[in-house]
Amino acid sequence: MASRNLTRTKVRSVLAALGIVIGVVAIASLGMLGASLRQQATQDLGSIGDQLVVYPSSDSGEYEPLTDREVREIERVATGATVVPLRRQQHSVSFGRQESHMSVYRMAKPGAPYSANMGRVPDPLRSGALVGSETAEQFDLEPGNTIAVNGSTYRVRAVLEEQSSYSPVDPNDAIILPFDHSNRNYSQVIVEAASGQDANATAMSIKGQLNQRERTVSVFEMSSYTEQINSFFGFLNVFLLGVGSISLLVAGVSILNVMLMSTVERREEIGVLRAVGFQKRDVLKIMLTEAALLGVFGGVVGTVLSVGIGALVANVAIQDPSIVLDASNLQYLALAFGFGVGTSVLSGLYPAWKAANEHPVEALRG
Structure with missing residues (x-):
């Protein structure tokens, strides 16, 4: 039911998911860039430590x-x-x-x-x-x-x-x-x-x-060079992840807006569901599932794009596109995907709560 509801408003759903895509790409790509630069600098140091x-x-x-x-x-x-x-x-x-x-x-x-x-x-x-x-x-x-x-x-x-x-x-x-x-x-x-x-x-x-x-x-x-490099790139990674997180917060606001509009437009539908026996938790589950699906879709697309963008940037910066598949970089893909889904679910909490607490009679009146 949740997926069917999203496909009824395809353009709005895609635009909401697009914000998640951009946020995931920003976090994953910037995180992988910082990690790749640190790894390259460490390799350049070799056994100098x-x-x-x-x-x-x-x-x-x-x-x-x-x-x-x-x-x-x-x-x-x-x-x-x-x-x-x-x-x-x-x-x-x-x-x-x-x-x-x-x-x-x-x-x-x-x-x-x-x-x-x-x-x-x-x-x-x-x-x-x-x-x-x-x-x-x-x-x-x-x-x-x-x-x-x-x-x-x-x-x-x-x-x-x-x-x-x-x-x-x-x-x-x-x-x-x-x-x-x-x-x-x-x-x-x-x-x-x-x-x-x-x-x-x-x-x-x-x-x-x-x-x-x-x-x-x-x-x-x-070895003090290694410590300085790790300290610098640690700070750089935090800064880059912070910049990427801002785009995800903006995406969260967009999803909040979409879910609120959906709640208003579907008041009668929600009223019918409550009238035929759906409990508050059932309505809450449907709305949160919709928000989660937006996050999963945006996260998957963003992760795939991040791998491609990360490989391109790594090829230009350090001439080694395969470094994006290193374990230290894959963690940023997982972090970005999880952050994207989490942002979507959190953004859908209030609209879902609002929909679940609609009085059936008032909702049926529209």
């Missing part, structure tokens, strides 16, 4: 580079972790007629944090140079080429894979060279632990051991 960066403390106002003794102490404390000391400099780099000033990192074990896109990363690095992806593109370099760094020549051993912008050392537009044994001071040390939990424990151990007498080093935990 397992890394620490140890660098000289500048509390005293003077910059003192890390020494061999301090690096050995870090290696002793960071049990089970990979320790990569390095020194950062700025040098003139030339290849053929091209010349540029860029960052040059000197490290002995580049094979720990980096891998090659072309060529091979020797570990340890004793000769030659490793070039970042942007540097290779800028100079049109490939393994076997010879470059000049501050007047000294080096043969390119490998072109490195592009690194995340969150990497503690960004070699994309830089060059990595072996250590110059005449200078064994270090600007920082990268420590890569087995897990984020181990990284936190290692950070505490390093600070406790090296800062016993005075603050010698500072330790930056890369």
Whole structure:
């Protein structure tokens, strides 16, 4: 009976359901967009949350580079972790007629944090140079080429894979060279632990051991980036869901209006139903079923559209449309569908109560 009543006023029912469709699409699509962006950002971070960066403390106002003794102490404390000391400099780099000033990192074990896109990363690095992806593109370099760094020549051993912008050392537009044994001071040390939990424990151990007498080093935990990203996208998701919820509230008002109009137009019908023995709860059930059917119809259509729109947006934003079927995104589809049906039922409560409480005699008079 409820479905038949809705089909009698098809245009009005479709327009009421359209509001639910728009609300469901808004909530699901915006929720999936936020979740997809957070997942992509987390993937870009990769295992960066397992890394620490140890660098000289500048509390005293003077910059003192890390020494061999301090690096050995870090290696002793960071049990089970990979320790990569390095020194950062700025040098003139030339290849053929091209010349540029860029960052040059000197490290002995580049094979720990980096891998090659072309060529091979020797570990340890004793000769030659490793070039970042942007540097290779800028100079049109490939393994076997010879470059000049501050007047000294080096043969390119490998072109490195592009690194995340969150990497503690960004070699994309830089060059990595072996250590110059005449200078064994270090600007920082990268420590890569087995897990984020181990990284936190290692950070505490390093600070406790090296800062016993005075603050010698500072330790930056890369996992803080992950926490900041999760916090930001958590807030963004709440905001986007709030925006989408507004459209569902508007749809709820539309359904309330439709159901009230239907109650007025069907007073005589309701009176007949009460006269032939229908109880208040029966009338209430019919009216609420109509509201629920509007919600289910709008929710199903909105969910299907949300999947299509979400895949399109994901393809444009992160070039991966399949991410909309990830479990974290499917929960937004379920949330939007449930919210749509719930809004419809709540919007139909007052009209249903009003219809159920119509006096049969008064209703028959119209």
